[in-house]
Amino acid sequence: MDEEIHAAELCPCGYGRSAGVERDNLVCLRGKRFKRSTNGPVAGLPGHAPGDLRRKRCRPAPRRTGRRRLNRSRSGSFFLGVAPLPLPPGGTMAKTTLDxxxxxxxxxxxxxxxxxxxxxxxxxxxxxxxxxxxxxxxxxxxxxxxxxxxxxxxxxxxxxxxxxxxxxxxxxxxxxxxxxxxxxxxxxxxxxxxxxxxxxxxxxxxxxxxxxxxxxxxxxxxxxxxxxxxxxxxxxxxxxxxxxxxxxxxxxxxxx
Structure with missing residues (x-):
């Protein structure tokens, strides 16, 4: 094999990019990136024939705008660090008939x-x-x-x-x-x-x-x-x- 494939890293296109990594020395595959140690063909990538470099780039991740949302539990509790109380038997107390x-x-x-x-x-x-x-x-x-x-x-x-x-x-x-x-x-x-x-x-x-x-x-x-x-x-x-x-x-x- 003409090259050595290193451990998979995060994809620079949609999943972030580590500092100091050259973009033209990476091949994107399924949200991950593989670094080449030579200029030869890339081989051994899942689903690709040896030497196949015609891989489309991953779709760029959307830019985050505005304020970050605080995590809410599904029960609606907004007290950070406090577990919400469980609902009484029967779930919600909203009913169509009176108990x-x-x-x-x-x-x-x-x-x-x-x-x-x-x-x-x-x-x-x-x-x-x-x-x-x-x-x-x-x-x-x-x-x-x-x-x-x-x-x-x-x-x-x-x-x-x-x-x-x-x-x-x-x-x-x-x-x-x-x-x-x-x-x-x-x-x-x-x-x-x-x-x-x-x-x-x-x-x-x-x-x-x-x-x-x-x-x-x-x-x-x-x-x-x-x-x-x-x-x-x-x-x-x-x-x-x-x-x-x-x-x-x-x-x-x-x-x-």
Missing amino acids: PKFLPLVEGRRIASFGTLNDDGSVHLTAVWYLYEDGSFFVATSSRSRKARNLAARPRATLMVESRKPGSERGVTASGPVEILPGEKARELNARIYRRYLSAAALADPQVGPVFAQFDDITVKLKPTLWTWWDLPELDALFFGGRISSTPAYVLPQDI
Whole structure:
């Protein structure tokens, strides 16, 4: 053999180039380079006949522009040097149906957060009374309210219900299309919503019950198509060994 083939090095065309290596003394092959010690033909390269130097150059590597991206884990964690927590059983908590164990939460008498989309893309968020029945949320409001105008233009909304008992925090978020119910149907539903939050004495008071009825002339019906939820006791059992639930002093009470 007329030449000596040295160990393969990185290809200068697409895979980088070592300093001090002459380009015309290299033969590119499959992303690697072989150095010749003589000017004779190159032999012994895989897939090439002896003396075949008509090898096309490797395609140049694209130039890097802009800032380098930080490595992210597939789970979405961005804490460098900290392993992301595994997902609970079942993977993501986003579902198309509500877990029955959260029914007592959404059927209870709580204040919900109701979100709609403004014209400028910002979120309009309000605290509302509601009724949950047959898989839908019903919210009493005025046809002149901001949320009613937003829903007329963009008939989708999100509602969140949560419990804030220290050490047992849990919550549900429901998103989906809405329907505006007017007239007698709205009056019936709104009266049922008031009865959930006001005593019989308050409803009978001429300065309370009738005034509420005058405020709200429509009902918003939200039919959720996507549910998400969180449950601190469940997360505590999975990731914290039950330490949060068994030690109430770990979670400080919220200001009222």
